[in-house]
Amino acid sequence: MQRNRPLSAQAISVLRALAADPARWRYGYDVATEVHLKSGSLYPILVRLADRGLLETSWEPGRGSRPPRHLYRLTLAGREYVAALPAARASGVGRTVPRPHNRWSEA
Amino acid sequence: MPIFIPLMCLLGMGVARFRGYARVVPADPAVRDDVPVRLLRWAAGLLSAQRAGWGQAMLGELGHIDGRGRRWRFAAGCAGAALLLAPSGRAAAAVWAMTVAAAGAAGVYAATIVRYRLGAGDWVFAAVVLVLLAGYTLVASVLLRQPGVALPGLLGGLFIALTWLAPAGYTFYDVIASVTPLWAVLVQVIAVPVLVGVAGTLRGGSAAAGRRIARLAAISAGLYIFLYGTIAVAVLGAGGPPGDPNWTVSAIVDDRLGNNAAFYLWFLPLTTAAIGWAAAAATARVHPRLATTVSSTAASLPLMAAGLAAEGSLSPMTPPQQAERPVHVRNWRRTARLALTCAAVAAILILTAAGWLISGR
Numbered sequence: 001m002q003r004n005r006p007l008s009a010q011a012i013s014v015l016r017a018l019a020a021d022p023a024r025w026r027y028g029y030d031v032a033t034e035v036h037l038k039s040g041s042l043y044p045i046l047v048r049l050a051d052r053g054l055l056e057t058s059w060e061p062g063r064g065s066r067p068p069r070h071l072y073r074l075t076l077a078g079r080e081y082v083a084a085l086p087a088a089r090a091s092g093v094g095r096t097v098p099r100p101h102n103r104w105s106e107a
Numbered sequence: 108m109p110i111f112i113p114l115m116c117l118l119g120m121g122v123a124r125f126r127g128y129a130r131v132v133p134a135d136p137a138v139r140d141d142v143p144v145r146l147l148r149w150a151a152g153l154l155s156a157q158r159a160g161w162g163q164a165m166l167g168e169l170g171h172i173d174g175r176g177r178r179w180r181f182a183a184g185c186a187g188a189a190l191l192l193a194p195s196g197r198a199a200a201a202v203w204a205m206t207v208a209a210a211g212a213a214g215v216y217a218a219t220i221v222r223y224r225l226g227a228g229d230w231v232f233a234a235v236v237l238v239l240l241a242g243y244t245l246v247a248s249v250l251l252r253q254p255g256v257a258l259p260g261l262l263g264g265l266f267i268a269l270t271w272l273a274p275a276g277y278t279f280y281d282v283i284a285s286v287t288p289l290w291a292v293l294v295q296v297i298a299v300p301v302l303v304g305v306a307g308t309l310r311g312g313s314a315a316a317g318r319r320i321a322r323l324a325a326i327s328a329g330l331y332i333f334l335y336g337t338i339a340v341a342v343l344g345a346g347g348p349p350g351d352p353n354w355t356v357s358a359i360v361d362d363r364l365g366n367n368a369a370f371y372l373w374f375l376p377l378t379t380a381a382i383g384w385a386a387a388a389a390t391a392r393v394h395p396r397l398a399t400t401v402s403s404t405a406a407s408l409p410l411m412a413a414g415l416a417a418e419g420s421l422s423p424m425t426p427p428q429q430a431e432r433p434v435h436v437r438n439w440r441r442t443a444r445l446a447l448t449c450a451a452v453a454a455i456l457i458l459t460a461a462g463w464l465i466s467g468r
Contacts, residue, residue: 028168029181039165040184044192047161057164069171070164 010037011045012085015054018074019082025058025071046072054078143182144169150186155194155252162189190249198251201261205247205330209240212334216364219341223360232365239372240333243326250323259310260320263303264327267379270299271332279339283363284348300325300379304386314391321383329376336367385448 007015013035018026032042049055056075062068074082147169151162165185172178194202216236220229251257274291275281287295303324308317340363345356
């Protein structure tokens with residue numbers, strides 16, 4: 001059975017930022033600015049969250065000479081994860097929170 | 108002089124790669140194409156096919172960031188993340204194996220310095236060795252992301268390593284001071300890398316795959332033999348083949364460690380990679396089936412900066428509209444230039460090898 005490593009504090013902060021308005025699509029740079037993460041830390045976290053099925057992505061069409069832009073928001077599993085987070089962290093059972101699908105090994 | 112040959116080869120490879128890259132990524136005057144974009148486009152092109160969408164996501168985000176400093180910081184961070192993203196499956200196992208080999212070589216190197224109480228200068232040199240080992244491991248991890256590279260690349264490396272160790276009879280004693288005949292030098296330095304480059308291209312099905320296999324083989328061979336040679340020095344110390352009687356034990360060990368690093372971490376990987384790389388490119392040029400193959404590097408390049416007029420989204424990781432993939436076409440002028448470059452490199456290597464042998468007698 002594959003096991004997921006527990007998420008880092010930075011990944012948790014990204015999840016919390018996205019959970020503030022879970023229905024809204026967010027830009028990566030905006031999330032990075034909000035949680036004070038550098039791009040070099042943000043994207044590996046986004047990749048990991050998407051691989052775990054906690055994050056869904058989409059594209060915003062480009063405008064004029066600007067290229068298309070990637071958008072992010074939490075999946076239902078992501079919302080459940082964040083909702084379970086405070087209790088899970090306090091009791092140390094964060095690793096047992098159900099995660100939809102482990103695709104991190106495909107990285 | 109021999110030290111500069113790999114440098115020249117490396118420079119030539121870099122120039123050729125940049126020129127080839129410029130050909131497959133058309134510049135669009137409507138799209139900002141500054142250095143951060145180019146840096147990030149290069150790093151994103153190193154991602155595996157499964158991760159190519161994330162490279163496009165980074166490029167797309169960069170297209171909406173203004174301010175020189177912010178663009179630079181964002182692009183540099185993303186480029187670092189793209190470089191360090193680890194591969195998966197068999198490739199991940201190969202990266203771990205190479206990391207263990209590199210770490211083992213560094214550990215044995217450091218232990219030998221401590222054991223023979225070598226000077227501060229040796230620790231500085233050890234730091235350089237560590238940087239080289241880390242760099243090779245990083246390059247190998249990037250190469251291993253591409254499908255079909257791991258097994259032929261590592262087997263090619265093993266083949267090169269066995270060829271280099273053959274004149275020494277695979278013994279610690281002879282690997283420290285083996286005397287290699289001229290024909291064997293030519294086989295090691297030219298014939299074997301050419302063979303690996305040609306076989307890699309035919310197996311990989313494209314010049315890009317062949318070049319990756321040749322580079323991975325060169326790097327892994329360097330790591331294997333460096334590890335072997337460093338263990339040999341650690342085991343034999345100042346023993347083994349007699350050296351200058353006026354030298355102290357520390358001086359002999361110091362000299363042997365330095366020779367190992369210069370030959371196996373510098374000369375061997377860079378020269379072998381350059382020749383294998385040229386052989387792979389030449390094979391793709393002359394082989395009718397491969398001459399028009401789309402480069403997988405070109406195919407995986409993020410093309411968003413080429414000016415995408417987007418309408419709707421296809422999938423979460425596919426940008427709304429992809430530019431058409433550029434196809435390499437046969438270009439005889441390039442082929443001739445490539446052949447001349449290969450001939451020049453081969454001539455330099457032959458002359459250098461002959462010079463060593465003559466000066467050694």
